[in-house]
Amino acid sequence: FKEIIDCSGFQLQFNEPTRFTQSSSSCIDNIITRSSYNVCFRLNFDLDLSDHNTIMVNLPLKAKCENAKDNFILIKKRIYSKENTEIFVDYLKNKYSFSFNDDLSADENYNSFLQNFLMVMNCIFPQKTLRRKSKSKPVLLNWVTQGIKISSKRKQELHWQAKTSNNVQFKNYVKLYKRIFKRVVKNAKVMANSLYINKSDNKSRAAWQVVNRELGVSNVKPESKIVLKGNNGEENNNPTLIAEK
Structure with missing residues (x-):
């Protein structure tokens, strides 16, 4: 099979086993690319979910920046206007909005209260997607794949479901999902940072950019000025005039 792939102008990216059983190991899970592709980075790791490993490759596609054209970023924000806040407060004051049932347990009453509270909050203060101009240079976000975005959204949904659930098995599943997502x-x-550094002409500078990006340190240094105060109380911050004095 490998010879057929090679003769057709393609290549297998993984030669080591990607599936393990009690009696055998094989490369049944693989990624096939053109022979002209120079894949710089490969990952083959076990998530402890099945006998199949997770495999990933980074293909040498043209790097794209997030909103590089107009340098805008998308943010989600709740609008807390005075009118909406008053409606929300009035709703909370209504004794019928959050009624407690004496026949239910404390946990069941709490879950009912939390569901009603979140429903009211999301209805009165819905999340809106806004465009905001980025203050700094756009950062390459090649590692944020579509799969990671979907998994992140699913993780948030599971997080809120676990808050209102008493199922121990489900809570353990959510914890496992979070650990796997964090590892991925x-x-x-x-993988993305290594590829970014390897492709950069100035690898030292690229490495520091990666470090600063992970630490949230801005590359823009605040401008500092010397201000002199004259006898008449007038302030002067003109560098030329200060140098002459």
């Missing part, structure tokens, strides 16, 4: 994001970041 970490490996994706490592």
Whole structure:
């Protein structure tokens, strides 16, 4: 099979086993690319979910920046206007809005209260997607794949469901999902950052850019000025006049 792939102008990206059973190991899970592709980074790791490993490759596509054309970023924000806040407060004051049932347990009453509270909050203060101009240079976000975006949204949904659930098995599943998601994001970041540094002409500078990006440090230094105060109380911050004095 490998010879057929090679003769057709393609290549297998993984030669080591990607599936393990009690009696055998094989490369049944693989990624096939053109022979002209120079794949710089590969990942083959076990998520402890099945006997199939998770495999990832980073293909040498043209890097794209998030909103590089107009340098805008998308943010989600709730609008807390005075009118909406008054409606929300009035709703909370209504004793019939959050009624407690004496026949239910404390946990059941709490779950009912939380569901009603979140429903009212999302209705009165819905999240809106806004465009905001980025203050700094756009950062390459190659590691944020579509799969990671979908998994992140699913993780948030599971997080809120676990808050209102008493099922121990479900809570353990959510914890496992979060650990796996964290591991996948970490490996994706490592893969993207390594590729970014390897492709850069100035590898030292690229490495520091990656470090600063992870630490949230801005590359823009605040401008500092010397201000002199004259005898008449007049302030002067003109560098030329200060140098002459």
